[in-house]
Amino acid sequence: MKALLPRIEIALSQIRHNARMLSELYGQKGISLMGVSKATLGDPAIAEAMIQGGVKFIADSRLENIEKMKNAGILTQFVLLRTALSQAESVIKTVDISLNTELETVKELSHYANVHHKTHQIIIMVELGDLREGILPCELSQFVKKTLDLSNIKIIGIGCNLACYGGIKPDNQNMHQLSELANAIEKEFHISLKVISGGNSANYEWYESAQKVGRINNLRLGESILLGCETVNRKVIPDLHTSAFQLIAEVIESKEKPSLPFGEISQNAFGNVPTFLDRGIRQRVIIALGRQDVLVSGLRPNNDLEILGSSSDHIVLDSKNYDLKVGSEVKFKLDYGGLLSAMTSPFIKKQFIGNSHTAV
Numbered sequence: 001m002k003a004l005l006p007r008i009e010i011a012l013s014q015i016r017h018n019a020r021m022l023s024e025l026y027g028q029k030g031i032s033l034m035g036v037s038k039a040t041l042g043d044p045a046i047a048e049a050m051i052q053g054g055v056k057f058i059a060d061s062r063l064e065n066i067e068k069m070k071n072a073g074i075l076t077q078f079v080l081l082r083t084a085l086s087q088a089e090s091v092i093k094t095v096d097i098s099l100n101t102e103l104e105t106v107k108e109l110s111h112y113a114n115v116h117h118k119t120h121q122i123i124i125m126v127e128l129g130d131l132r133e134g135i136l137p138c139e140l141s142q143f144v145k146k147t148l149d150l151s152n153i154k155i156i157g158i159g160c161n162l163a164c165y166g167g168i169k170p171d172n173q174n175m176h177q178l179s180e181l182a183n184a185i186e187k188e189f190h191i192s193l194k195v196i197s198g199g200n201s202a203n204y205e206w207y208e209s210a211q212k213v214g215r216i217n218n219l220r221l222g223e224s225i226l227l228g229c230e231t232v233n234r235k236v237i238p239d240l241h242t243s244a245f246q247l248i249a250e251v252i253e254s255k256e257k258p259s260l261p262f263g264e265i266s267q268n269a270f271g272n273v274p275t276f277l278d279r280g281i282r283q284r285v286i287i288a289l290g291r292q293d294v295l296v297s298g299l300r301p302n303n304d305l306e307i308l309g310s311s312s313d314h315i316v317l318d319s320k321n322y323d324l325k326v327g328s329e330v331k332f333k334l335d336y337g338g339l340l341s342a343m344t345s346p347f348i349k350k351q352f353i354g355n356s357h358t359a360v
């Protein structure tokens with residue numbers, strides 16, 4: 001059989017395991033999970049594994065990904081994480097729940113919800129310091145008031161997103177603030193908010209240390225489920241798998257060469273003048289994988305390999321004096337950026353491994 005190269009091997013059973021462990025862990029304090037599928041380009045089999053593991057919603061930032069999962073027959077509540085004014089009609093047609101921060105956009109959603117005789121549910125995102133999306137807390141009440149006047153729109157909750165842009169950690173203080181905002185809105189407008197979505201994979205440390213989680217009853221998790229870590233310190237979460245995704249590429253050259261280039265040094269292919277350390281003659285390996293395929297800094301080689309550099313179509317590695325044969329395969333673990341780029345690459349084939357693959 002001809003091997004698919006380069007390829008990303010995906011162990012669905014490990015993703016299912018991670019989703020199950022996290023659903024049980026967060027479930028202990030009443031927190032439900034949205035499985036975030038955007039890093040996998042909305043892969044239906046991966047979404048299904050998350051659902052089997054116990055997530056209650058599938059959330060994605062892109063309508064195309066959600067459409068793909070729906071067309072593949074995935075049955076769940078889908079949540080759109082990023083809502084654009086120009087897409088309002090497609091949002092109404094494709095999903096029942098979206099995250100929102102702009103009144104103009106919610107008005108447009110209301111308009112198309114009327115046109116299509118639907119009720120659209122929104123979660124209002126509040127700014128708690130990270131400075132990505134969110135309404136300032138002092139403007140939340142006005143926003144809710146105006147939204148309640150719009151027909152066919154139902155506010156089902158509020159949420160926040162931290163540690164994405166500004167690197168602000170979820171902690172007792174900002175989580176308490178979100179709880180208090182939920183209480184205040186319910187009291188002022190006599191409505192009940194059923195989803196208080198406290199954040200993402202960065203919320204693990206807060207959760208572990210918190211005595212009480214207050215009103216927080218939902219988290220949106222991508223990286224923790226897919227790669228098994230939290231995202232404040234990138235620590236592995238106990239008992240989770242960290243290599244559900246592995247990238248495999250082919251060795252196309254393997255030779256002993258000096259570690260210092262010879263000749264006159266000028267710019268390389270990317271406009272930098274590189275510098276090198278003389279480590280004598282080393283066993284060097286080139287693989288058929290490059291910057292056009294993947295974010296090279298997102299690859300995590302094992303201890304037998306070191307990435308020396310890359311160009312569009314080649315990655316040069318030091319193989320620690322081990323003679324890897326031409327035509328042999330090398331394997332990498334991936335960080336989130338590596339995963340995102342590998343899953344998005346048209347050159348990297350996807351292969352599900354293990355005997356527990358459930359077709360969807």
Ligand SMILES: *Cc1c(COP(=O)(O)O)cnc(C)c1O
Pocket residue numbers: 036038061081161199200201202220221222223224231
């Ligand atoms: C991507 C995203 C998430 C998931 O983040 P992870 O760090 O992968 O858990 C959660 N919420 C929003 C709004 C997102 O855009």
